[in-house]
Amino acid sequence: MSSERERIYLSPPDVTEAEVDAVSAAIRSGWVAPLGPDVDGFESDICAFTGIGSAVALSSGTAALHLGLKAIGVQPGDSVIVPTLTFGATAFAATYAGATPVFLDADESTWNLDPQLLDDVLAAKARGNELPSAIMTVDLFGRTCDxxxxxGIAARYGIPVLEDAAEALGSRCGEQSAxxxxxxxxxxxxxxxxxTTSGGGMLVTDDADLADRVRYWSTQSREPLPWYEHLEIGYNYRMSNLLAALGRAQLSRLPSIIERHRAIRDAYAQGLADVPGVAIVQDPAWGAGNAWLTNLRCDAGLHPGAxxxxxxxxxxLNIESRPVWKPxxxxxxxxxxESHLTGVSDRIFADGLCLPSGSAMSADDVALVTTTIRTTLQA
Ligand SMILES: Cc1ncc(COP(=O)(O)O)c(C=O)c1O
Structure with missing residues (x-):
């Protein structure tokens, strides 16, 4: 059976004729050289979708993190707070800015930066006169932080925050977008x-000057002169027009894609509701997530090594699932x-699993995954 069915991936791209048409139109328009109207259009679309004032389309989320840290004032030799439970790119970006990451543990329910631990660590660092120059937060798997x-904590210590919402487009915290x-x-x-734009990222901010600086750095810090004149080091980090066209078509379908991801998470939760010692991680009380990847958490006592x-x-069965990010x-x-640990992220890494969550998954696919989890736990 498994050889006849196509592999079920964790979160494959959901691409339709709308995307094919958008990219074809961009090619036919002649805007194949990197910049073009779809880059500006994609930025405006993201601003409209999120309610955030400015956006800069870049070649990757990692590039956006790098320039974001530089723009909020992180300098070589600084230290930056980074959640230990994240994808490597968050911490790598701190090192690109010449800073040293200081890792903090996660909160048990959201898997995100633990606010109490953050407060305690900053209090100790303030006493030692060694406050970090930035705090990076991560909205892991589409759940926003508290x-x-x-x-409030960051404001009390006067430390700027850079939000790594790489996984959380379309998620909310209260009335605001991730x-x-x-x-x-x-x-x-x-x-x-x-x-997806196949590869790409976006920096968003309500500070228009900050957005302008990032846009300038991302296009090789070119001065507005006929020749190439540089007052600062530049980066080749801008998104191309063809990818922006793909992004605009994807964004127009994002509400329905998110709806499908949430329905898949609900179906897993329902299908496993009566199984003791396993839970599907739900959104925090403060806002609906995009349900990018459904997370399973097992009780290590009841189901060791599950x-x-x-x-x-x-x-x-030719179905992809994946361990949680290794801290x-x-x-x-x-x-x-330097790491400040409570043991939470070690436990989550040991007890958690990311289940296939792609919007093209059928009800039968979800049922097959659910049944396989049930039979494995009963074995
Ligand atoms: C939490 C997190 N931060 C940063 C990134 C980096 O984004 P990109 O792959 O677009 O560079 C990713 C994903 O790849 C991510 O999951």
Whole structure:
């Protein structure tokens, strides 16, 4: 059976004729050289969708994080708070800015930066006169952080926040869109994200000057002169017009894509509701997430080693699932980094699993995954 069915991926791109038409139209228009009207149009569309004042389309979310840190004032030799439970790009960006990441543990329910721990660490650092120059937050798997708490703490210490909302386009915290917190926010349009430009990212901010600086750096810091004149080091980080055209078509379909991701998460939750010791991680009380990837959490006491057994059982059926991001403090490359740990992210890495969540999954696909989880746990 598994050889006849196509592989079920974790979160494959959901591309239709609308995207094919948009990219074809961009090619036919002649705007194949990097810049063009769809880049500006995509930025305006993202501003309209999120309610954020300015947007800069870039070649990746990682590039947006790098320039975002530079724009909020991070300098070589500084330290930056980074959640340990994240994808490597968050921490890598801090190193591109010449800064040293200081890793903080996660909150048990959202898997995001623990506000109480943040407060405690900043209080200790303030006493030692060694406050970090920025706080990076991450809206993991599409769930927004507790910004009600985090922004108050950051303001008390006067530290700017850069929001890594790479996984959270379309998620909300209260009335505000993900990406709207802090001095700037970042989205990723990598191939497996909630929407894609095949590769790309966007920096968003309500500070128009900050957006202008990022746009300038991202196009090789070129001065408005006939020849190439540079007052500052530049970067080749701008998004191309063809990819922006793809992004605009994807964004117009994003509400229905998110609706499907949420329905898939609900179906998993329903299908596993009566199984003791497993839970589908839900949105926090303060806002609906985009349900980018459905997260399963197992009770290690009742089901020791279950996530890896489930992953292998799914793989045997040609279905992709994936461990949660391995915490940064466990990564060899950051072995010597300063880390403030409570044990939460180690537990989440051990007990959690990302389930296939792509919007093209059928009800039968979701049912097959659910049944496989049930039988694996009963075995
Ligand atoms: C939390 C997080 N931050 C940053 C990135 C980097 O985005 P990109 O792949 O567009 O560079 C990703 C995803 O790839 C991510 O999941």
């Amino acid at each position: 910004y009600g708490a985090i922004m 990406g709207a917190f802090g001095r700037a926010g970042v989205f990723s349009f990598n191939g497996n994200k909630i929407m 996530p890896e057994r489930i992953r292998l059982a799914l793989e045997a 940064m403090h466990q990564q060899p490359v950051f072995a010597s980094a």
